[in-house]
Amino acid sequence: MTDMSVQNSEYEAGMGDYFALLKPRVMSLVIFTALVGLLVAPVPVHPFIGFVGVLCIAVGAGASGALNMWWDADIDAIMKRTAKRPIPSGRVQPGEALGIGLALSGFAIVLLLLATNVLAAGLLAFTIFFYAVVYSMWLKRATPHNIVIGGAAGAFPPMIGWAVATGSISIESVLMFALIFMWTPPHFWALALFVKSDYGDAGVPMLTETHGRDVTRRHVIVYAVLLVPVAVGLGFTSIGGPIYLVTSLLLNAWFLKGCFDIWRRDDAAADADNYTVERQVFKVSLYYLFGHFGALLAEAVVRASGFGGL
Amino acid sequence: MAIRVEHEVHQRRKGRNFGVGALLACFIGLIFALTVVKVLQLGDARQFENFDHVARPAIVPEEGTSE
Incomplete structure (x- = not known):
């Protein structure tokens, strides 16, 4: 039976379809932030161990993306932005996504444990659990604050990178976590404002649908303001410095101006x-x-090149 | 019905099979390289022998002697 069904299927999933399950664009952000977390840490890491560490974090993130696509296949099919994903478009079977997600999660966690330390592997396991179970299965369809709490999953990679190098958690890694955590809501709500009808059609309680678009605009500016002390504060830790502080002040001014403009206008003007x-x-x-x-990376390069006393 | 050697499904899945093969080869290379790095990081050559899984009385320090 299985052989016949294989022969009769019109489309054969290729490697690209399975790779798309891992959400490669999200993975690029994960790789970058995890790499920075690892490189700015005060403890040097063997380059190959560092490579394996970042690879495991990336694969773990991809695995949680596959689990998310498996769970959310029904709502992905409704939303325009996600309808072409491998499962709703029929290129990959849901069971395949579940299998790939679970297998890659196990691979990433075990290899990270063997290559680095228990803390890094534990944080990676918790991140996958948080994204796949706490965010995807529980928060996403239950509360309009899904993005706020769920954002923690995307905030862990630099903390894991730091743990790969140091085997510990410190104020620097907590602030790197907090930076992404506080950045996620205004980033995502700005997106929700211009892909306006999609989440409502799928029954996802996005803030724009449950509390209205004006409330969402207010939330964008509030979170952008709360983000400033976290972002600037990181500059006063051991991994910060003048380059970071100047960059942070400029970027915060730019971002705040944009969020202020979002807050000050209404949907008529936006339309x-x-x-x-x-x-x-x-x-x-x-x-x-x-x-x-x-x-942060530039600061680390400056310190490593011996200009840290400037 | 037996699957012929040159079954159509072989051709259809060629890309995927090569992909899985390449991933497995990378996995083997990764584990091997990681093992080499980890063992070299031990530094002390006697520690290599601790991974023999065989009792080696010669490398156990005698009582009363220092390292």
Whole structure:
């Protein structure tokens, strides 16, 4: 029977379809922040151990993405943005996604444990659990604050990178976590404002649907303001410095201006210019995060090259 | 019905099979390289012998003697 069904299927999933289950674009952010967390840590790591550490974090993130796609296949099919994902488009079977997600989770956690330490592996296991179970299965369909709490899953990678190098948690890694955690809500709500009808159609209680779009605009500016002390504060720890502080102040001013503009206008104005400001803020939010972590990396390079006393 | 050597499904899944093969090869290379790095990081050559899984009385320090 199985052989016949295989022969009759019109489409054969390729490696690209399975790779798409791992959410490669999200993975690029995970790889970058985890790598920065690892490189800015005060303890040197053997380059190959560091490579394996980042690989495991990336694979773990990809595995949680596959588990998320398995669980959310029903709502992904409804939303335009996600309808072409491998499961709703029929290219990959749900059971395959579940199997790949579980297998890669086990692989990533065990290899990270063997290559580095218990803390890093434990944090990775908790991150996968948090994203796949706490966010995807519980929060996403239950509360409009799904993004706020669920954002923690995306905030762990630099903390895991730091743990790979040091085997510990410190104020620096906590603040790197807090930076991504506080950045996620305004980043995502800016997106929710310009893909307006999708989440409502799928029955996902996004803030725009449950509390209205004006409330969402207020939340964007509130979280952007709360983000400032976290982002700037990181500059005063051992991994910060003048490059980071200048970068952070400029990026915060840019991001705050955009979030302020979102707050000050209504949907009529947004409709008139096809959500230009919201789209721009979403783009700026990406520069914001890459800019901050890029500046941390630059500080580490300056310190390593012997100019740390400047 | 026996699957022929050149079954159509072989051709259809060629890319995927090569992909899985490449991933397995990378996995083997990764574990081997990690083992080499980990063992070299031990530094002390006597510690290598501790991984023999065989009792080696010669490498156990005698009582009353220092390392």
